[in-house]
Amino acid sequence: xxxxxxxxxxxxxxxxxxxxxxxxxxxxxxxxxxxxxxxxxxxxxxxxxxxxxxxxxxxxxxxxxxxxxxxxxxxxxxxxxxxxxxxxxxxxxxxxxxxxxxxxxxxxxxxxxxxxxxxxxxxxxxxxxxxxxxxxxxxxxxxxxxxxxxxxxxxxxxxxxxxxxxxxxxxxxxxxxxxxxxxxxxxxxxxxxxxxxxxxxxxxxxxxxxxxxxxxxxxxxxxxxxxxxxxxxxxxxxxxxxxxxxxxxxxxxxxxxxxxxxxxxxxxxxxxxxxxxxxxxxxxxxxxxxxxxxxxxxxxxxxxxxxxxxxxxxxxxxxxxxxxxxxxxxxxxxxxxxxxxx
Ligand code: DAH
Numbered sequence: 612x613x614x615x616x617x618x619x620x621x622x623x624x625x626x627x628x629x630x631x632x633x634x635x636x637x638x639x640x641x642x643x644x645x646x647x648x649x650x651x652x653x654x655x656x657x658x659x660x661x662x663x664x665x666x667x668x669x670x671x672x673x674x675x676x677x678x679x680x681x682x683x684x685x686x687x688x689x690x691x692x693x694x695x696x697x698x699x700x701x702x703x704x705x706x707x708x709x710x711x712x713x714x715x716x717x718x719x720x721x722x723x724x725x726x727x728x729x730x731x732x733x734x735x736x737x738x739x740x741x742x743x744x745x746x747x748x749x750x751x752x753x754x755x756x757x758x759x760x761x762x763x764x765x766x767x768x769x770x771x772x773x774x775x776x777x778x779x780x781x782x783x784x785x786x787x788x789x790x791x792x793x794x795x796x797x798x799x800x801x802x803x804x805x806x807x808x809x810x811x812x813x814x815x816x817x818x819x820x821x822x823x824x825x826x827x828x829x830x831x832x833x834x835x836x837x838x839x840x841x842x843x844x845x846x847x848x849x850x851x852x853x854x855x856x857x858x859x860x861x862x863x864x865x866x867x868x869x870x871x872x873x874x875x876x877x878x879x880x881x882x883x884x885x886x887x888x889x890x891x892x893x894x895x896x897x898x899x900x901x902x903x904x905x906x907x908x909x910x911x912x913x914x915x916x917x918x919x920x921x922x923x924x925x926x927x928x929x930x931x932x933x934x935x936x937x938x939x940x941x942x943x944x945x946x947x948x949x950x951x952x953x
Contacts, residue, residue: 612653612660612668616675619649623679633690636683643679650676717953721822721941724925724932725804728824731848735841737802737826742786744806748776750785754908756864763864768810770819779808783825784865787901787920790827791909798830799918804925815937822925827901829911829918835868835900838919842898846874850932855881857892866899866920877931886934893931896923 623643630636643649654672657665718726729739748759757763767781786803803825811817828837839858847854855875863869873894876887883889898921903913911918926941933952940948 612656612664613671615653616668616671619643619653620675620678623649624682627682627686630686631690633687636686636690640683644676644683650679717950719949720929720933720952721925723952724929725822725824727849728845728923728925728928729802729804731845732802732826735800735844737800737828740786740790740801740803741805742783742789742803744780744808745772746778746780746785748778750788751778751780751782754788754905755784756902756904761864770808770810780805781809782807782922783823784920784922786825787827787865787905788909791829791906791911795910798828800828802826813939815939818926818938818942820942821938824923824925826898826921827918828920829901829906829909829916831916833917833919835919838870838898838900838921841919842872842896842921846872846895849928850874850877858898861897861899863897863899865902865905867902869897869899872896872898872921878934886931895928895931896921898922 623639627639630639641648645651650672657668657672660668733739751769752761752764753759769781770779772778783803783805786805790799790801790803804822806820807823808820809817811819813819826841828841843856846856854877857873858870859873861869861871871894873892875881876884876891876893878884878886879891881891883891887893898919901918901920906913906916906918926938929935929941930938
């Protein structure tokens with residue numbers, strides 16, 4: 612039996628010398644050390660030995676097992692090291708390979724539209740002022756001629772905060788009050804861009820968050836003619852010099868008189884199509900002469916001062932300009948949409 616073990620050791624170690632890969636090494640391990648390997652078979656046969664011989668054979672067998680296991684570990688080390696060396700020698704990093712392109716960032720379509728709007732109004736002397744998105748009920752409604760009981764509140768579905776009388780502004784119009792109180796008694800020519808929030812069911816035409824650009828001009832002799840001139844100029848720069856415009860009487864609590872401005876449909880040029888709902892016209896903004904009470908709330912004496920104001924949605928402007936049929940694309944952050952405006 613001892614002889615058998617010695618032969619096994621010699622055979623195994625001799626064979627191991629020719630092993631050069633992990634696969635071959637694994638085969639070797641299974642042959643000699645596996646559950647059905649030669650050594651295991653010998654150890655199983657120990658039961659037939661006379662009891663007095665067992666301890667010596669057992670010890671020798673365990674020693675052989677340890678020897679083979681150590682030999683296995685060493686060989687595995689060697690193979691791995693050789694493999695690494697071979698890889699280092701053969702596989703070079705090709706530093707001339709071009710990298711993956713990283714494109715430059717680009718502006719969001721809303722930002723781009725806002726900047727176009729700023730540029731047009733800048734030419735007419737309007738300066739940009741930003742006012743808070745979290746507003747008081749007083750600024751957002753009451754000082755704009757919309758008292759708590761006023762049915763016009765239904766025009767703005769409001770997101771309230773847990774603090775009584777504090778809400779997310781539903782439009783940029785409260786900025787009018789802030790700017791008037793900031794500049795009174797100076798004349799004013801500002802646009803007020805920013806985010807607005809409404810408690811809306813989100814649909815193709817409504818978002819719960821969107822931008823607005825408010826405009827406000829206050830002075831000694833500001834007239835409805837100024838309003839029409841400024842907004843007509845804006846529409847033609849934004850949508851093309853050939854645009855026709857029309858002003859339609861409307862109602863807003865903070866302006867009197869109030870008007871909505873339409874442009875002739877840029878798609879069908881006024882003939883009538885799906886986009887303009889076969890009217891030939893597209894509504895682009897609300898406007899009017901600042902209500903005397905609103906001027907007073909801003910600190911201006913309505914007997915001396917007059918003003919005009921307007922409000923528009925840049926997303927709506929971009930939708931008309933680029934033929935986008937769903938406002939939800941703007942803030943869904945799908946690059947396939949956004950990259951079209953890169
Ligand atoms: N604040 C109005 C809205 O959100 C838009 C608007 C209409 C603003 C007329 C104005 C204005 O300044 O004069 O629907």
